[in-house]
Amino acid sequence: MKIKYTFLAFFMLGSTAFAQHKVSHKTAAVTAGKTPADYVDLYIGSINPKTRSTAPVIKAPGGNMNIFPNFTPDMEDFYLADKIYGFPLGFGNLMISKGDFKAGAHENASAFDHDLEPAKPYYYQVLLEDPNINTEYTMTDNAAIFRFTIPANQATNLLLSGNAAVEVMDNKILQGSGASFGRRGGTADKRYFYAEVSKAASTHGDWKDDATAGNGRNRGGAGNYLHWAASPQPQTIEFKVGISNISEQDAKASLDKEIGTSTFEQVKAKLKDRWNAELGLIKIKGGTERQRGIFYSTLYRTRALRMGNVWDTYRSAYALQDLIEPKETEKAINGFVDAYEKTGWLTNSGAMIGNHSTSVIVDAYFKGIRGFDVQKAYEGMRKNHTEGTMIPWKDGGHITELEQCYFDKGFYPALPVDPNANPKPTLDLHDRLPYQVRWTPTLEVKEWVPEVDGWHRRQSVSVTLEHCYDDWCLAQIAKALGKDDDYKLFMKRAHNYQNLYKPAIGLMAPKTADGNWVEPFDPKYSGGFAGEGYFAECNSWVYTWSVQHDIQGLINLMGSRKNFTDKLDELFTTGHSMDKLTFLGQFPDMTGLVGMYPQGNEPAYHIPYLYNYAGQPWKTQAKVRMLMDLWYDITPQGLAGDEDGGATSSWYVFNAMGFYPQCPGRPVFDIGSPIFDETTINVGGGKTFVVEAKGVSAQNKYIQSATLNGVALNKPWMNNSDVVKGGRLVLVMGSRPNKSWGSAPGDAAPSISEATVN
Missing domain, CATH: 1.20.1610.10 (alpha-1,2-mannosidases domains)
Known part of the structure; x- marks a missing residue:
């Protein structure tokens, strides 16, 4: 069954800077086996003395996709935020929640702990504490893969809010297009996407004005969701998505070419290798x-x-x-x-x-x-x-x-x-x-x-x-x-x-x-x-x-x-x-x-x-x-x-x-x-x-x-x-x-x- 609907912008993708945290100032020898990418701390500058701080963005070298957490609204210093509201993909905001579906950004936001948040150029991980779901992602030039680890006996929802027109097929495939805005707004660029989940959802639907609209067509709605019933065993759900400025078919081609049947760990390792090659163009000896x-x-x-x-x-x-x-x-x-x-x-x-x-x-x-x-x-x-x-x-x-x-x-x-x-x-x-x-x-x-x-x-x-x-x-x-x-x-x-x-x-x-x-x-x-x-x-x-x-x-x-x-x-x-x-x-x-x-x-x-x-x-x-x-x-x-x-x-x-x-x-x-x-x-x-x-x-x-x-x-x-x-x-x-x-x-x-x- 195919269902199309449109949803309003919740978060807009903007150009961002990058930053990091928690590294000793003590002089030390180079850690054995430590690579250039391992040295990178994405939270530098996330508390800014002036205006909006930098965000922990990861992307591939020269890639067209970047992802970072959407933190507590109006919290200019990202590192001080106490909640994550999702992960913007350029056409919408992705978030995961537990239990029965609930619409609304605040209802689905989750607390998190920086001590449980490894962030490197090739990999991001965070424990979303409210649903108790470990969330990870890595990427390629035009595609990304998320991995969600769901506790046993817990129903789960994957939410996509934004301004895209979306088509859902077989409770497993999403495709459509949405607008991506620059840092200062202005003219929107159209962004097409094609996404797959590793396990078909039990149901799916959309919502408008924080009210569930069911599985019907909804123009001008606020988003859509996939819902998985609770399982007696822990579940791992992967969400793979490709993007394109041309068409949904091109987005699918990017996903198939760049990720295809590769595992999460393989995509992660490849991105780490790419960043080590890029950063390794300049090699240093000495220093602290x-x-x-x-x-x-x-x-x-x-x-x-x-x-x-x-x-x-x-x-x-x-x-x-x-x-x-x-x-x-x-x-x-x-x-x-x-x-x-x-x-x-x-x-x-x-x-x-x-x-x-x-x-x-x-x-x-x-x-x-x-x-x-x-x-x-x-x-x-x-x-x-x-x-x-x-x-x-x-x-x-x-x-x-x-x-x-x-x-x-x-x-x-x-x-x-x-x-x-x-x-x-x-x-x-x-x-x-x-x-x-x-x-x-x-x-x-x-x-x-x-x-x-x-x-x-x-x-x-x-x-x-x-x-x-x-x-x-x-x-x-x-x-x-x-x-x-x-x-x-x-x-x-x-x-x-x-x-x-x-x-x-x-x-x-x-x-x-x-x-x-x-x-x-x-x-x-x-x-x-x-x-x-x-x-x-x-x-x-x-x-x-x-x-x-x-x-x-x-x-x-x-x-x-x-x-x-x-x-x-x-x-x-x-x-x-x-x-x-x-x-x-x-x-x-x-x-x-x-x-x-x-x-x-x-x-x-x-x-x-x-x-x-x-x-x-x-x-x-x-x-x-x-x-x-x-x-x-x-x-x-x-x-x-x-x-x-x-x-x-x-x-x-x-x-x-x-x-x-x-x-x-x-x-x-x-x-x-x-x-x-x-x-x-x-x-x-x-x-x-x-x-x-x-x-x-x-x-x-x-x-x-x-x-x-x-x-x-x-x-x-x-x-x-x-x-x-x-x-x-x-x-x-x-x-x-x-x-x-x-x-x-x-x-x-x-x-x-x-x-x-x-």
Whole structure:
């Protein structure tokens, strides 16, 4: 018998980050037989100092399916949740219960204990305490298998709630389709599925508005269920499901191909092998048990997350992928180009600010990753940069007076100050987040450009800086492709950061369209909530340094290398000048603070490496070690802020290895301070690049000398080509800084500008 019905969304599948818990901080030798996947702890970051925490998601490398528990609603810190409400599958929420069928999420939710919840990249297990059912799952790229162990003499229900149209056949097979939403909702993607249970149910039915509707057709219902009568013996019921974006038949084909007759243990073992191969692309020796756990946990999250949103992933997540999985970057860029051909715009996912898909494409191009239509990609990038909006949180669109000001005058304009406004900041409650206190300077006039979002505002300084960096990236590929006029146009724009440097304060500041400085302006507090009148989630102390492509030019503006490093020192030591609650009430994204430096927010991630450009690389070495030690851990509180698509995790991976891509688009790596005795990176083609840190320890964080492939290296950077062709970087480490290594004026990595100051 076949029955079709539709049910409403209960949980929506969203993009998630990943996390972990309960690992000793004691130094220990590598546990015998412990693999990279065994080191991964999925609960890091599941208690977050800012917003929604990460969830313990498991998936296959490059797979299309991911599963995680749905925890107590409204519990932002997942690790603190006391109940599980099910497991979202992308088209509906799966849950199991005992006894007679009862509709309703709360009626079927179950308590659980983290101590009875093994969670690894290849396997999740939890004892659902209320029905006393041990629940396990593992998966493949497009399919998953659940195993439920049912006590004797206990009736059982398998519930599927969501927004799918479902067909049930022979009390054993379910198929249909439902909508899968992204993290911020928006347009739903249709997800088809085909599922089988290992034992036919006694009955099945559907429900609507928490009322059982029986086995009849039900459009607009809330879900469906399978019911098994009690058995005198314990039962094991398996639920296998395949998914597809094409059809139910394709979902069945995926299930048959990827799982078929394989046992649960075989699927689990295969997924573990796949993750060990993926994580084993980078092998480490030495370090503490804690450091190894953090390293492989962050590497897992970087590789498991989809990087469709390029706002923060361009900084280091894509660079890491370029290094160990360049074909995945090619695939992503082909997706960008495909989006351009279909929509007329090269995707930036409508997130935050900038045209950072340009950075990803250009960085890949200059690293020799060119398996995409370069001319079509250039066409799309150029259109974004010349015809698209620069307004925060917008893609495509059209040119407004704001973009025209950037094109004509070289900066994105801020709103002018209202002459009748009270210049004294006030302590108030935020209108949309009433639990947050904010510092509210009500100085600006009312926004008159209708396209600007009233919540995210203009972010004028950040928009200028992010776009002039992207313009520099585009200029580089324009030159390589022989497009000389474009090269000149975008190189001119690449210097636009200079227009917002305010010598009187030694920091970046906003200007109005007439070219006047916004006054009054406080580099710590101006801009309102999240600073977004002028900045993206931060303040001028953070964004002043967002000139990755021309650090020497910024040094020139500041007057000397000493002035530059003094200002950097001040960044790491200047305080809030108010209580922390009030400061974070205004700037909730500036978590993980060291002075005004926020390790919890990605626009700051390149800043510790800027000492390398001003003759003090030993300070880079000290800062990156401090930040790794302070703000990463194998605990639920092991992240200082958002994961943001793997950006936070990839920062740790690079820094633990001892180098970092300070300026994507320029194929070089700045050298920091590794934490492992030896790191071996599989760069493909049978080649490896090894970073050996002789004598490295918690105290021995300073580079005394270096060689690259046996040749003395006296510069704190290396070319990407040095890495991908294979080789060996040897760093001799010590407990006190060698202030002569890498400190000469000519030792810094390239910038646009030549030095005009000492």
